[in-house]
Amino acid sequence: AQTVTQSQPEMSVQEAETVTLSCTYDTSESDYYLFWYKQPPSRQMILVIRQEAYKQQNATENRFSVNFQKAAKSFSLKISDSQLGDAAMYFCAYRSAISAGNQFYFGTGTSLTVIP
Amino acid sequence: GAVVSQHPSWVICKSGTSVKIECRSLDFQATTMFWYRQFPKQSLMLMATSNEGSKATYEQGVEKDKFLINHASLTLSTLTVTSAHPEDSSFYICSARRVPTSYEQYFGPGTRLTVT
Numbered sequence: 001a002q003t004v005t006q007s008q009p010e011m012s013v014q015e016a017e018t019v020t021l022s023c024t025y026d027t028s029e030s031d032y033y034l035f036w037y038k039q040p041p042s043r044q045m046i047l048v049i050r051q052e053a054y055k056q057q058n059a060t061e062n063r064f065s066v067n068f069q070k071a072a073k074s075f076s077l078k079i080s081d082s083q084l085g086d087a088a089m090y091f092c093a094y095r096s097a098i099s100a101g102n103q104f105y106f107g108t109g110t111s112l113t114v115i116p
Numbered sequence: 117g118a119v120v121s122q123h124p125s126w127v128i129c130k131s132g133t134s135v136k137i138e139c140r141s142l143d144f145q146a147t148t149m150f151w152y153r154q155f156p157k158q159s160l161m162l163m164a165t166s167n168e169g170s171k172a173t174y175e176q177g178v179e180k181d182k183f184l185i186n187h188a189s190l191t192l193s194t195l196t197v198t199s200a201h202p203e204d205s206s207f208y209i210c211s212a213r214r215v216p217t218s219y220e221q222y223f224g225p226g227t228r229l230t231v232t
């Protein structure tokens with residue numbers, strides 16, 4: 001089974017600064033999707049950004065961008081100009097594009113604190 | 117957008133009783149729904165995958181007789197926790213997928229179950 005590792009249980013960032021959250025994964029597949037989800041205190045899972053493995057270009061969504069290193073199996077999330085509303089748990093997730101079932105595999109999460 | 121609702125959002129039940137949690141896709145038809153369990157400050161653990169009109173597929177270690185899943189229609193899946201015990205207290209999240217090949221999952225807001 002695929003595994004997703006987030007090595008930073010907690011991170012903090014000053015408001016308006018930039019922070020990078022790390023994620024690595026293990027897979028033998030060549031075609032897959034990677035996601036970053038945000039879970040604020042409300043517990044609602046919110047999709048932040050996704051990356052298709054076949055695309056070399058890193059995905060960006062406004063202040064959120066990823067550094068996707070396929071060979072290294074690394075998928076980090078960069079949050080620029082951090083805002084108080086960015087404080088949340090962030091989960092990295094993997095989904096196969098080819099195997100049946102296509103379930104998501106989640107990392108253990110990184111709790112992000114934004115300091116005013 | 118694609119909205120998924122869960123009902124109830126919070127439930128308290130006595131040990132030995134059963135409780136049903138509903139997951140609805142409000143503005144789309146969900147061919148597949150997923151049920152997750154999340155303990156405090158932990159990641160989401162997939163419990164089972166349900167496809168409309170067929171039996172759910174449970175993950176290893178999940179008791180299918182204790183966690184009954186019914187995906188009776190393309191917009192509704194239910195999770196029934198039978199003979200609940202305090203250790204079943206957790207946060208339960210459902211998600212839905214439009215079509216089998218879609219990479220996207222839409223998450224419900226979750227249900228907090230407390231068994232006394």
